[in-house]
Amino acid sequence: MSEILFFDSTLRDGSHAVKHNLVADDISQYCQNADSIGFHTIIVGHGNGLGASSLQVGESAISDEQMLTSARKNLQKTRLGVFLIPGFGTIRDDLSPAIELGVDLVCVASHCTEADVTKQHIEYSRQMGRDAYGILMMQHRASKEQLLQEALKMQDYGAQGVILMDSAGSSVVDETAERISYLVERLNIAVGFHAHNNLGLAIANSYVAIKAGASIIDGTVRGFGAGSGNCQLEVLAGLLWKLKINSHLDFFGLLNLSENIVAKMMLKPQGITATGLVSGLAGIFSGFAPHVEEAAKRYGVCPWELFIELGRRKMVAGQEDFIVDVAMYLAQRKKTGEDGYQIEALL
Amino acid sequence: MKKIKVGIIGTGNIGTDLLIKIQRSDVLQCSIFMGRNPDSIGIRKAESMGVRTSLDSIDAIVKDPSCCEIVFDATSAKAHFYNAPILKKLGKYTIDLTPSQVGKMCVPAINMSECLDVDNVNLVTCGGQAVIPLVDAIMRVHPDTSYVEVVASISSKSAGAGTRANIDEFTQTTKDAIISLANAPKAKAIIVLNPAEPPMLMHNTIYAKIDRPDIDRLRDEILSAAEKIQDYVPGYKVTLGPAAERGRVTTMIEVVGLGDYLPKYSGNLDIITCAAVRVAEEYAGNRILKMGIRR
Numbered sequence: 001m002s003e004i005l006f007f008d009s010t011l012r013d014g015s016h017a018v019k020h021n022l023v024a025d026d027i028s029q030y031c032q033n034a035d036s037i038g039f040h041t042i043i044v045g046h047g048n049g050l051g052a053s054s055l056q057v058g059e060s061a062i063s064d065e066q067m068l069t070s071a072r073k074n075l076q077k078t079r080l081g082v083f084l085i086p087g088f089g090t091i092r093d094d095l096s097p098a099i100e101l102g103v104d105l106v107c108v109a110s111h112c113t114e115a116d117v118t119k120q121h122i123e124y125s126r127q128m129g130r131d132a133y134g135i136l137m138m139q140h141r142a143s144k145e146q147l148l149q150e151a152l153k154m155q156d157y158g159a160q161g162v163i164l165m166d167s168a169g170s171s172v173v174d175e176t177a178e179r180i181s182y183l184v185e186r187l188n189i190a191v192g193f194h195a196h197n198n199l200g201l202a203i204a205n206s207y208v209a210i211k212a213g214a215s216i217i218d219g220t221v222r223g224f225g226a227g228s229g230n231c232q233l234e235v236l237a238g239l240l241w242k243l244k245i246n247s248h249l250d251f252f253g254l255l256n257l258s259e260n261i262v263a264k265m266m267l268k269p270q271g272i273t274a275t276g277l278v279s280g281l282a283g284i285f286s287g288f289a290p291h292v293e294e295a296a297k298r299y300g301v302c303p304w305e306l307f308i309e310l311g312r313r314k315m316v317a318g319q320e321d322f323i324v325d326v327a328m329y330l331a332q333r334k335k336t337g338e339d340g341y342q343i344e345a346l347l
Numbered sequence: 348m349k350k351i352k353v354g355i356i357g358t359g360n361i362g363t364d365l366l367i368k369i370q371r372s373d374v375l376q377c378s379i380f381m382g383r384n385p386d387s388i389g390i391r392k393a394e395s396m397g398v399r400t401s402l403d404s405i406d407a408i409v410k411d412p413s414c415c416e417i418v419f420d421a422t423s424a425k426a427h428f429y430n431a432p433i434l435k436k437l438g439k440y441t442i443d444l445t446p447s448q449v450g451k452m453c454v455p456a457i458n459m460s461e462c463l464d465v466d467n468v469n470l471v472t473c474g475g476q477a478v479i480p481l482v483d484a485i486m487r488v489h490p491d492t493s494y495v496e497v498v499a500s501i502s503s504k505s506a507g508a509g510t511r512a513n514i515d516e517f518t519q520t521t522k523d524a525i526i527s528l529a530n531a532p533k534a535k536a537i538i539v540l541n542p543a544e545p546p547m548l549m550h551n552t553i554y555a556k557i558d559r560p561d562i563d564r565l566r567d568e569i570l571s572a573a574e575k576i577q578d579y580v581p582g583y584k585v586t587l588g589p590a591a592e593r594g595r596v597t598t599m600i601e602v603v604g605l606g607d608y609l610p611k612y613s614g615n616l617d618i619i620t621c622a623a624v625r626v627a628e629e630y631a632g633n634r635i636l637k638m639g640i641r642r
Contacts, residue, residue, distance in 0.1 A: 054535055056498050056552070086514045087538035088537055090522075092519055113542045120514065313547075316542075318539040321498050322550070325586075325599065
């Protein structure tokens, strides 16, 4: 088994859980305490990446520049990473300034079937001498063959690895293992997995991904993240310890980080709420949750039905504006007295 | 009636949709359809329509400069950087449908008259064509608007190779044009591709931060701006708003295409190809008028 690289998305995915309200002190303090844990990279920024602070997905309390400066000052051993979705951030406005600020690694993400939009940003990052990884978001929406095709494009563009992102937390373990080993056998670059916990499978999926040959695990401390949260890194590290698989992580340091730093950043403990579970079943990006709950309240519709209808319409990450559209449609339908959804609608 | 000869470079979704729309024009005639890809469906389509084709792309015009007076460039921003100086030297009126920002940015409903006596006109992006006239309306009613954000969702099937290769310029140019053409003080553009089947219609959302919005006046101005676009893009429709909540005004738009080359979900093709034809027809009309006077 090759060494596992841990990508720590606590500050990036956790941003969703606090409606993008992390401040410079949170980031400085976290980085000070996380720098010696043994993570390969600490990814910092708005939950949807560079340049994503917006009315569409939520505004950050502080600028990307402030976030990156705070992190850069406090990271010596660990790479500083950023996340970028083409169509949100641009090279001129966002990526180039981030690289100026000393970012070491760039994760360039697209919906799982649209990898060709990552070409410009992966190539640019590599030309600037930075590490670049490709992220296929909402990976449950594509077959393993499609995922391979898209991952091969990212490999061609110069990505050093491809991470499958289970953005909706709707993947199940057998399928995860099959997808990862299919990619590992056919790519020349590292393969990774980023889990969400909507179905309670984030640790299990990450574990089977490692068993299937994944060499990158992307998770968060305390599971801090969008919706039902992520692969809780200290739990995974504990599991690997029990199984005598060397993670090269400072386990007690990780526990301290979780109990003393991350716990204080959280507004509430990370758990699986009914809405989180339905969102996973509907296959919708976890970051939609606060917007769905708000729209459901405003238009007097059921948030679960709203998630299911969004899933039926196959909405992708970044389409948060459709939530209001669909909520209004459901409110209208409720008035005319049509039947509500049955669970079969999901299958 | 006399027609002005036009050439189209780029045989992808946008070029082919243009080709079909130009067939219906009273003042334009497509005399050459150029690209590089021998397997392009567009090339076969042009052949079946009896239009002269070439796989030499812009070199075809260099070899035979009299083949056309107006050139549409539907390639990519990178290719247009190469094509633009050549077309300028040849004196061709150039309508650029890539997000290169080489020429004067043009949204017909706003500034067409200023774009007819320059040599190169840039049509921003499909997202820009869809939202800028409405942002302009918002800015006229509320010059105090502090920030404008637009989100364009388009179906994956209607986003061709050029659009994908240019996603960065697409995003940046849309934002830049909102500031420079519609006078927003600060702006952001977000572009999302959605692969759902059946494909979704082109959908745009405009958010504007306004402290005390005058919704009645905003509605009047937005709807009348939308009507102007409907003159050349019949399937353009405001589907929601303007609606105000918590210091922001939200407006949503759907664009149904004419279904010329790709089916009707590709409103993003129509919004930019219809704008291009509109500009070309205006230019051609003026040329024909001048020729008539000279005679």
